[in-house]
Amino acid sequence: MQEETDYLVKGCGAMGMAFVDTLLNETEAQITIVDPRHGPGGHWNDAYPFVRLHQPSILYGVASRRLGQDRIDASGDNQGFYELASGTEVAAYFRQVMNDVFLPTGRVKACFGSVVTPEGDIRDLASGEMRSVRIRKRLVEASRLAASIPLTHQRGFDVEAGVVCIPPNDLPRRISERRPVTVIGAGKTGLDVITWMLAQGVDAGRIRWIVPRDPWIANRRAFQPGPTLLAESLSALADQSEIWAQAASVEDLCRRMEAQGHWLRLTHEVWPTLYHGAIAAEPEVTRARAIRDIVRLGRVVSIQSDRVRLQSGEILASADTLYVDCSASALGHTRHLRDPVFSPGRIDLQSLRFGQLCFSAALIAYLEAHGGDDEEKNRLCRPTPMSDTVEEWIPNILAGSANRSAWMKTDGLREWILNCRLDPMTGLIARLSASDPAIAREAQRLRSVSAAADANLRRLMSADMPPGAALG
Ligand SMILES: Cc1cc2nc3c(=O)[nH]c(=O)nc-3n(C[C@H](O)[C@H](O)[C@H](O)COP(=O)(O)OP(=O)(O)OC[C@H]3O[C@@H](n4cnc5c(N)ncnc54)[C@H](O)[C@@H]3O)c2cc1C
Structure with a gap:
């Protein structure tokens, strides 16, 4: 007898999990979820050992189960802010959700070590066995936002035999070798590697950093949506919206965001040209400024035993250098993805709120359960993909x-x-405004400026309008 399912979910990372969790809660559907990895949690299973979420755990995971304890860290770089789960904690959390929440419903079938083929069949990677599944409702594409990470990505540069170039996963094992270290890449992973090494006591003079483009980094203080820090967080968001409402140009917006401490950069001498939405605490960025040997000659083209060739030049290097590859694009490859979320027989999970992928996937599941026709549902689902620049x-x-x-x-x-647990701020504002005047005041300030912020951001995007025109 042919296998049947209501939904065939392709990918069991954070998005696939968040989607399935809400769909289980809102419907009686039977769901088959497939992933080539050997457990749920996607890229977190292959993350480097010192990785943490860059946004609070409070915002992450599936809607039905808390990740962590919603504690405020008492020490470390994240002191005073809501806790950030480590990569292993995130992977363990998704295993618990699968084992304690999904499988006991009897409505979820998980096929690990398998892929969904382009034809919609399931192929077991070990045996090569193919199974065809009749999908009663939809194929759910939950792998298109799969993160490209250092351990598994295809490097974009050549490395001569004998040169040691490792993913950050191997760094803790090799850090005691006391070689010179060159870190390749200045995204969140590159920053993590630099700050981790410095925190381990590695001398900054031993580290060279290849920074193809300088990034803007969002200060984590505005991403604190739990009850204790809600008023401060709302205040920071209202300040940001006022900047967006008043900025005369994109450059002016960036300058004002930096002047008020919302955005950070590696050095005040270089104007950033990259914005990937990376989030960090100020002490991390301050610590990274200890690195003096920064190479700004574009991307690495090749590494030889005595030199590194880059897009705009080359540098000499000692033969015993340990290169740490932090050049994987994370979600960079998805920045042009703007397909409709709902189409006949299919759902393409995408971001609907910048940087909030779990919430987006859960909301799409809610709409699948309760929304109108696909046109109506798509009206509520404008994709907000990854960006490369502020523009x-x-x-x-x-x-x-x-x-x-x-x-x-x-x-x-x-x-x-x-x-919804994954959007704590909206519910907290509604519940706490009556009893907390600071929350009521900051929420009102945020609401009252948002239309002007949107209007001015639209103006900034259209080169032909004179400054201030959209503000009326
Ligand atoms: C270091 C790092 C830190 C991050 N921190 C945060 C954070 O703090 N907060 C936040 O919101 N986001 C964060 N992100 C963004 C992160 O990418 C998302 O939160 C989320 O993990 C993406 O989930 P996903 O399911 O789309 O991708 P993935 O976790 O990559 O999962 C996709 C899955 O699809 C599977 N797949 C691929 N092809 C097939 C196929 N043919 N058939 C079946 N399955 C397939 C893959 O094996 C994979 O398991 C971070 C990303 C990185 C890299």
Whole structure:
């Protein structure tokens, strides 16, 4: 007899898990979830050992189960902010969700070590066995936002035989070799590697950093949506929205964001050209500034025993250098993805609020369960993909803002959001405003500036409008 399922979910990472969790809660559907890895949690299973979430755990995972204890860290770089789960904690959490929440329903079948083929069949990677599954409702594509990470990505540069170039996963084992270290890449992983080494006591003079483009880094202080820090977080968000409402140009927006401490950069001497939405605490960025040997000659083209060739030149290097490859693009390869989320027989999980992938996947599941036709559902699901620059990020902020206002006008969905663990701020504002004047005041300030912020961001995106025109 042919296997049947209501939903065939391709990918069991954070997005696939968050989608399935909400769909299980909102429907009676039978779900088959498939992943080539040997357990749930996607890229977290292959992450480097000192990785942590860069946003609080409070915002991450599936809607039905808390990740961590919602504690505020008492020490370390994240002191005073909500806890950040480590990579192993995230992977363990998803295993618990699978074992304690999904499988006991009897409605989820998990096929690990398997892939969904382009034809929609399931192929077991070990045996090569193929099974065809009849999908009663939809194929759910939960692998298109798969993160490209150092351990598993295809390097974009050549490495001569004999040169040691490792992913950050191997760094703790090799750090005692006391060789000179060159870190390749200045995204969140590169920053993590630099700050981790310095925290281990590695002398900054032993480290060279290849920074192809300097990044803007968002200060974590505005991403603190739990009850204890809600007023401060809202205040920071309202300040940011005021900047967005007033900025005369994209450059002016960046300067004001930096002047108020919302955005950070590695050095005040170099204007960043990259914005991937990386989030860090100020002490991490301050510590990274100890590195003096920074190479800004573009991307690495090749590494030879005595030199590194880059897009705009080459540098000499000692033969015993340990290279740490932090050049994987994470979600960079997904920045042009803007397919409709809902199409006949198919759902393409995508971000609907910049940087909030778990919430987005859960919301899409809610809409699948309760929304109208695909056209109506897609109206509520404007994709907000990854950005490479501030100019690319602005339209995604606008799309997220349009999504939010449409969601809050939609009966049922609004109530779901108000109670959704993955969007704690909306519910907390509603519950705490009456008793906490600071929360009420900052929430009101944020609400009152948001239309002007959107209007000015739109103006910044259209080169032909004179400054201030959209502000009326
Ligand atoms: C170091 C790092 C830190 C991050 N920190 C945060 C954070 O703090 N907060 C946050 O919101 N986001 C964070 N992110 C973003 C992160 O990418 C997302 O949160 C999330 O993990 C992405 O989930 P995903 O399911 O789309 O991708 P993945 O976790 O990559 O999962 C996709 C899955 O699809 C599977 N797959 C691929 N092809 C097939 C196929 N043919 N058939 C079946 N399955 C297939 C893959 O094996 C994989 O398991 C971080 C990313 C990185 C790299």
